[in-house]
Amino acid sequence: MTLSITLEKIETTVVPQNLKVAVAFSGGLDSCLGIELLRRVYHASDIVAITVDVGQGDEEMHQVFHHAAALGITPLVIEAKKEFSDEWLTKAIRANSDYNGYPVSTSMTRQLVAKLVALKAKELNCQAILEGSTGKGNDQYRMHNVFKLFAPELDVLVPVRDFNLNRMEEQLLCQHWGIPISEQLVGGDDKTLWCRSIASGAIDLNQPIPDHVWMWRTPPIQAPETGEEVEIEFTSGIPVSLNNQKLPLDLLIAALNQLAGKHGIGLIDMFEDGIMELKSREIYEAPGAHVILKLHRDLEQQCLTKEEIQFKKGIDAKWAYLTYHGQWFSPLKEALDAFILKTQNMVNGSFKVRLYKGNIEILHRESSHSLFTPEIRSIKSTSFDQRWCNHAAKIKGLPFEILAKRQNKLQKGALS
């Protein structure tokens, strides 16, 4: 693969010209290359770079400005940390967000970014939006759905798709045009408050993950020999205090990421079924989410009824599926949110847990809304007349008596 072939491929591809284009600018390889392609190939009449801060951290925001300066642009920054934690993560926690093991994170931030970029692009009279998703991943679909909902009249430009580029070709182009890149691992890194995704779509089957890539996590073997006890309180399904200190959700998650990460918690190494129905190996780091979701589920188990729990499992799975598949703003997903929210009135209580070398051990539970009733259930109590159970068992067992009758009849029939 030589540079000249790639350059020729770019020159011979027909792409829209002379548009005013808004760029969803993350400072990563794809969006930086996008800026250069807008200048050199799309010949954009005007470029508006928009960076949405969803809590990717100071280091990454610093890098955004550093790379932007190198490209000679000044991105417009939209602050969305509060919106992300208050409007998105609260819903995710209440829904036990879990897409086959992935606590859905980039799935959400991409749609939040797409909404804010689309609205800003319309406001500034742009004619197209450029975004830097890879052509093989999920984000292109998620962002497209949201762009088409909030700015249906704007064209969507995705350079890797438009020019059919692979990662090697992109790197060659960046070198050739002097575009800054600073990827630790091929495939990049997507940090959000809730969960960090590492080199999505670039990890091979048995490729080891080096220890230095972790942001929060200390591998269990290197974690402190003495664990640490932590207290967390939930109100209406949302964690509201950490070690008896009231904290807004974003700060609470940030603090838990540090705390739980230090004790080796939060690695996810899984096969994910993507939107295109292809499997990929994905590595995530989500210490805070691990602790919060484990405790939220435990608290639901204590406070919700059997029927609610059984039914909500299906609802939660559908919620995660829709969110993952770029349907955050769909009518169905919003209807599920309403159902889930209704169940959370009862989900109140507090925990003391021990974090120790990758384990989250629950030491103490308390809930004002508990349905746990040892005074009725315990085999030590004399709460109800157990002779009733004899009758109940007969009624519950009736279908089996009828099945036996049919069986007898059929056997007799077979003999005669």
Add this chain to the structure above:
Amino acid sequence: MKKVILAYSGGLDTSIILKWLLEKDYQVICFVADIGQQEDQQAVKEKALKIGAHKIYIEDLRQEFVDQFIFKALKANAIYEGKYYLGTALARPLIAKKQIEICQLENCSTVAHGATGKGNDQIRFELAYHTLMPGVEIISPWKDAEFLAQFKGRSDMIHYAQKMGIPITSTLQKPYSIDENLMHISFEGGVLENPEFAAPSDMFKHCIRPQDAPDKETEIAITFYQGVPIAVENFSTGEVIKESSVDLFTYLNKICGHHGIGRIDIVENRYVGMKSRGVYETPAGTVLWKAHLDLEGLVLDREVLHLKQMWMPKIAQLIYNGFWFSPEMDFLMSAIEKSQEHMEGRVFITLYKGNALITSRESAKSLYNQEIASMDVLGNYDQIDAKGFIKLNALRLKHFHSKKIKKEIHL
């Protein structure tokens, strides 16, 4: 010479595609699936050969269609979005399967179809092609830029047909498109595209208007074995149809349509994301589905019945979307097959002016126990047992309510 197997219907679209492929130097082998559409196969054959087809296969797939496709859907009670009996969706995978068999027989690697780029059928055909013959090459003219540029509208097609000497049949004047097979006739497009517009009364072919149906009712019984119908008795005429499932199905189409049963007019959600208006005639399907569901009430265990009910919409969706040949369909159908082991018995039905009224049913495998359920006889059921049953069910509710009174729980 490049060779292609074309799924051919004899209509204007596939005739033009046939000619278009010939113009592009393909050797074209036509394949016509007989799935019960009432058509002159000889005329279709002559037309294809006259246009220039190298060879034509006409395959009678009616038996396989009924036994391996319709009856499987019946076992699952599959209905899409509560209304559509999947007549076209069930036929497509069978047509594709046979077309691929011919493709392999002819040592060919390319297939073509005339389904449009906006509908479900392209997906049903092509998913089946890819599954049954990985690596197959597909020519789908309605998704081909060159073809679309050449044929922008109906008039381009007629002009081309006239220029190329392709006979234009009367179906051209029909202001809607039709798909017919044993299971149903579907009408869509044209004047039906506006859902506010009532279907023209002369459109229907099998199901007469209930108002025009006979004033006299017909009593029938359908006998099922392992979930599929094996006999139909007509007590009004004394007829018994039981040898062949195709005859049975055809007979039911006739008598049920005659009594005005089976018209369906709906707006449905296509897999490609748009809503569309469809009008269907499914006389035999409507009555068979109803009878099957009734017999399941008598024979199936409650828990099995409820699980089947939950899965049904998923199965219908898989069939509708073209995933007949898929691991998830195999997985679900194996459970459905298992559920039908004991599904045998007779269902008695009165056909009358658009109604199929079930009057009674019987089964050697019934789980209904008259002695227990009866209001008159005591049977082996001690009603005092119900007291304990209710008390234990109430434990949870009582506790919940007492918490509510104590204001610990806000409802």
